[in-house]
Amino acid sequence: MLAQAPGIPAPDCVADAGSWCARVYSWTGVAWLSRDADSTISVLVSVVLIVAVAALVRLVVNRVITHVATGAGVPGLLSLLRRRRGMSDAERIEAFGSARRAQRARTVASVLRSAASILILGTAFMMVLSRFGVNLAPVLASAGVLGLAVGFGAQNLVKDFLSGIFMLLEDQYGVGDHVDLGDAVGTIERVGLRTTSVRDDAGVVWYVRNGTIERVGNASQDHAVAVVDVPLELDADVEEAGRVAAEAAREAVGAGLAHDVLEPPRVLGVQSVTESGMTLRLTTKTRPNRQWAVKRAVTERVVSDLRTAA
Numbered sequence: 001m002l003a004q005a006p007g008i009p010a011p012d013c014v015a016d017a018g019s020w021c022a023r024v025y026s027w028t029g030v031a032w033l034s035r036d037a038d039s040t041i042s043v044l045v046s047v048v049l050i051v052a053v054a055a056l057v058r059l060v061v062n063r064v065i066t067h068v069a070t071g072a073g074v075p076g077l078l079s080l081l082r083r084r085r086g087m088s089d090a091e092r093i094e095a096f097g098s099a100r101r102a103q104r105a106r107t108v109a110s111v112l113r114s115a116a117s118i119l120i121l122g123t124a125f126m127m128v129l130s131r132f133g134v135n136l137a138p139v140l141a142s143a144g145v146l147g148l149a150v151g152f153g154a155q156n157l158v159k160d161f162l163s164g165i166f167m168l169l170e171d172q173y174g175v176g177d178h179v180d181l182g183d184a185v186g187t188i189e190r191v192g193l194r195t196t197s198v199r200d201d202a203g204v205v206w207y208v209r210n211g212t213i214e215r216v217g218n219a220s221q222d223h224a225v226a227v228v229d230v231p232l233e234l235d236a237d238v239e240e241a242g243r244v245a246a247e248a249a250r251e252a253v254g255a256g257l258a259h260d261v262l263e264p265p266r267v268l269g270v271q272s273v274t275e276s277g278m279t280l281r282l283t284t285k286t287r288p289n290r291q292w293a294v295k296r297a298v299t300e301r302v303v304s305d306l307r308t309a310a
Contacts, residue, residue, distance in 0.1 A: 046131050054124035061116045065109050108168050111193065157194070159211035164193035172216045178289055180217035184208050223262055224291035226284040228298050230306065231277050232270075241280055242267045244309045245302045249282055252301035253294060260290040265298065 130136055168191070173179050177188045179198065186200035196213070198206045228249070232241055249265035263285035271281040282302065286294045 043131050047128050050124050050127050050131070054120055058117055058120045061120065062113045065112045065116065108165075111165060111168070156209070156211060160194045160209050163210040163213065164191075164196075167191075167196075167210060167213075168193075173218050173220075176289070177218055177220035179219065180215075181208050181213050182215055183212070219291070220288040222288070224286050224288050226286050226291040226295040226298060228282045228284075228295055228302060229271060230280045230282070230299075230302055232280055233277050234273075236278075238270060238278075238280070240309070241306060242269065244305050245280060245282055248302040248305035249284065249298045252297045253284060255297070257290075257294055257297055260287050260294055262286060 126136060167173070173188055173191070173196075175188050175191055178186070179188060181196070181198060184198040184200060184206035186198045186206070188196065189199050189205065190197040193210070195207050195209055198208060200206065230241075230245060232238070246265060246267045249267075253261045253265060261284055265282055265284040268281045268283060271279040273279075282298065284291075284294055284298060
């Protein structure tokens with residue numbers, strides 16, 4: 001034990017043999033250090049417990065979010081992808097849909113984990129401040145005023161983030177989809193919580209704020225339809241033209257495009273009639289993003305066969 005300074009009496013708490021005050025005084029012999037030992041060590045222990053519990057809760061919450069958001073569909077997805085070579089077209093489309101849902105689930109899980117971490121760590125920080133005797137009322141009031149000011153100044157930013165979260169939850173579009181966002185038409189290259197980047201047919205990349213997107217036209221979800229309009233003369237035999245067009249379309253999709261076609265081509269009949277002629281419409285249900293290749297092949301073959309038949 002260190003020698004007590006002369007003229008400085010021992011604190012009263014030394015009489016309590018089981019207290020931290022008595023232990024610290026017996027170790028150091030310093031009265032002022034021993035006097036507040038119990039309260040100081042109590043605060044330190046509670047702070048350590050708060051930090052430990054917060055870390056544990058954050059770990060458990062993150063694991064639960066990850067398991068719920070991404071764990072359920074992964075085994076089935078891997079099984080589908082392992083046997084993708086032997087799949088039918090419909091099964092292959094479903095596998096791609098599962099992959100997309102898994103990707104969206106991972107993104108949503110990441111957002112939820114970040115929000116949970118901010119909430120848990122922020123609460124723990126406020127509890128630690130309270131244990132050190134900090135009056136939280138002015139802090140909370142200041143935070144409220146600051147949050148209000150930031151909210152007014154960053155309305156567009158908050159709107160963009162909220163729109164991005166709802167877009168992910170609703171699966172409005174994903175990377176690789178061909179979309180019409182109003183301001184930009186093209187293929188999605190990146191989906192973020194604030195912006196979405198779209199590359200159009202000319203190769204230009206457009207960055208669109210999620211909060212400004214009022215409508216989304218997605219040509220790549222589940223399936224697509226290749227629409228072919230063939231002009232005919234007013235005096236043309238519609239029934240014969242339809243028969244030739246249907247046969248030509250079936251031959252076109254069978255020549256290397258069978259894996260892209262989900263249903264055989266259909267002749268819908270005359271779509272419109274004008275003073276100069278009429279329009280015969282054919283449709284073919286295809287895999288996502290393959291409608292344009294099928295449309296080009298069908299158009300070329302149908303036009304060629306109709307000219308030959310004429």
